[in-house]
Amino acid sequence: MAKAELNPSDEQQVMKGTSAVAKGVMAADPDVISAYPITPQTGVVEKLSELVADGELDSEFIKVDSEFNAASTCIGASAAGARAFSATSSQGLKLMSEPLFTAAGMRLPIVMAVANRSLSAPLSIWADHTDAFAERDGGMLQFHAEDVQEAIDHVLMGFRVAEQVNLPVLSNFDGFILTHVQEPADIPSEEEVNEFLPPRDPEFTLDPSDPKTMGAYARPEHWTEARYEIQAAMMESKDVWAKTVEEFKEVFGRDYTEYNGMIDTYHGDADYRLVALGSMCGTIRGVIDQYREQGVDVGLVRPRVHRPFPTEEIRAALGDAEAVGVLTKEMSPGYESALAGEIKGTLYHAENQPPIKSFVIGMAGRDITAAEIGAMIEETMEASHPMTFDEQESWPQLREELLQTGGDN
Amino acid sequence: MSQSEDPYEDLTITTGAVVEPNTSRVNKTGSWRQFKPVVDPDACIACGQCDTYCPDQAAKPVEGKDLYGFDLDYCKGCGICDEVCPTDAIEMIREEK
Numbered sequence A: 001m002a003k004a005e006l007n008p009s010d011e012q013q014v015m016k017g018t019s020a021v022a023k024g025v026m027a028a029d030p031d032v033i034s035a036y037p038i039t040p041q042t043g044v045v046e047k048l049s050e051l052v053a054d055g056e057l058d059s060e061f062i063k064v065d066s067e068f069n070a071a072s073t074c075i076g077a078s079a080a081g082a083r084a085f086s087a088t089s090s091q092g093l094k095l096m097s098e099p100l101f102t103a104a105g106m107r108l109p110i111v112m113a114v115a116n117r118s119l120s121a122p123l124s125i126w127a128d129h130t131d132a133f134a135e136r137d138g139g140m141l142q143f144h145a146e147d148v149q150e151a152i153d154h155v156l157m158g159f160r161v162a163e164q165v166n167l168p169v170l171s172n173f174d175g176f177i178l179t180h181v182q183e184p185a186d187i188p189s190e191e192e193v194n195e196f197l198p199p200r201d202p203e204f205t206l207d208p209s210d211p212k213t214m215g216a217y218a219r220p221e222h223w224t225e226a227r228y229e230i231q232a233a234m235m236e237s238k239d240v241w242a243k244t245v246e247e248f249k250e251v252f253g254r255d256y257t258e259y260n261g262m263i264d265t266y267h268g269d270a271d272y273r274l275v276a277l278g279s280m281c282g283t284i285r286g287v288i289d290q291y292r293e294q295g296v297d298v299g300l301v302r303p304r305v306h307r308p309f310p311t312e313e314i315r316a317a318l319g320d321a322e323a324v325g326v327l328t329k330e331m332s333p334g335y336e337s338a339l340a341g342e343i344k345g346t347l348y349h350a351e352n353q354p355p356i357k358s359f360v361i362g363m364a365g366r367d368i369t370a371a372e373i374g375a376m377i378e379e380t381m382e383a384s385h386p387m388t389f390d391e392q393e394s395w396p397q398l399r400e401e402l403l404q405t406g407g408d409n
Numbered sequence B: 001m002s003q004s005e006d007p008y009e010d011l012t013i014t015t016g017a018v019v020e021p022n023t024s025r026v027n028k029t030g031s032w033r034q035f036k037p038v039v040d041p042d043a044c045i046a047c048g049q050c051d052t053y054c055p056d057q058a059a060k061p062v063e064g065k066d067l068y069g070f071d072l073d074y075c076k077g078c079g080i081c082d083e084v085c086p087t088d089a090i091e092m093i094r095e096e097k
């Protein structure tokens, strides 16, 4: 992947993550932006409001009274044929959840930037992936960015893919770690984006001269088919995504084409492979370097796209590993980390089934240290079949002294 | 798109389940009512307030009369029309089989 250099080049600008994403959104030239503030997303819509107020961006900027209405406004605008954008986080994404399932069913290519944050209670404003994973089953495409550049690029590629397959997009980037960092990034110009992102051309729009019902009541004899159409569009989006990253590389020069753009790897053929999403992968790469210097053959597999799930790519990227460690900032109480479960399910049909150990870490912004990642690499190397459930999952950062239950997990 | 008697007839699932208008007309949604509105024809001044406020468009002018009535295929018995009627012409009475 083309990592931003420490010294910005002529084209690069250093700015806060939220502002950089807003500039990327501006380049996509949305017709309608709906806005409701929530930490740590607020900077995105704040910056967009400035750009609209200063006349730099010609969009309808609609301030609404809740995230429910922010999503609903995007639905109305998108149904009328507009390119619509909003941004949210955490509880705000939960409040959007109901209309977002509707947006998926109505097949509206709304793009939303999600500054990932934990969900209450206890209240926390800090980063993890609980919010994104809670929206997993709605029919929205989901991407996870590792750095600010990718967060910008995912919004642009998101519109490109969404408008071809008619599904909404949640473009995830970690709250604070990416929203509030100052990082050099290449802000795409509108001219470049024009070359990459054609105007939206919807099949149906709300039109008083041609009345129709969108997202109508469906009887039991029709509903399954509508849901199947979402599944078919998700599957189609894999090919569309693969073409999109190719075209993106041609126009912008940044190369996301590895594994059809679905997965990014670092020493991806190593004996022992870690899997993780988003910003923690920077630290993981550093620790991998240290271990490789000591002769430990360890690498990283980072799904960039989480929905559609990169099934074939995961099989190709993990099927021949000695053992796999999945590091996640989310988990599904009563089972385990959703990502680890999905990877296990995907490898069920693979020829080899490496032992998979899952680690729940970095929840609600808790720092992930190099030493902790090192310990997880070592535990992954010891993993072997068969494992009991307790052996499969661990919470390396758990502070048992804080627990009333004694923490016998 | 044109209007038809039953928009679900020959329905194929378009992108986004876009269908002809009027789909709600064939889905008679008023079957679980506990109370139904009944108009006193002498008190009704045909102001149309009940029609304006009814969330299900179940209040309609009665043809040929200076009077409003209610389409019980769609009325859910919420009583909003009773609340807004300026002449108190509507009474909600318990629906009994």
Ligand code: SF4
Residues within 6 Å of the ligand: B036, B037, B053, B054, B055, B056, B057, B058, B059, B070, B074, B075, B076, B077, B078, B079, B080, B081, B082
């Ligand atoms: S009771 Fe409610 S649903 Fe029925 S006619 Fe009156 S306002 Fe409409």
Ligand code: SF4
Residues within 6 Å of the ligand: B039, B043, B044, B045, B046, B047, B048, B049, B050, B051, B067, B068, B084, B085, B086, B087, B088, B089, B090
């Ligand atoms: S609101 Fe009352 S008076 Fe007015 S039309 Fe309806 S029933 Fe008649």
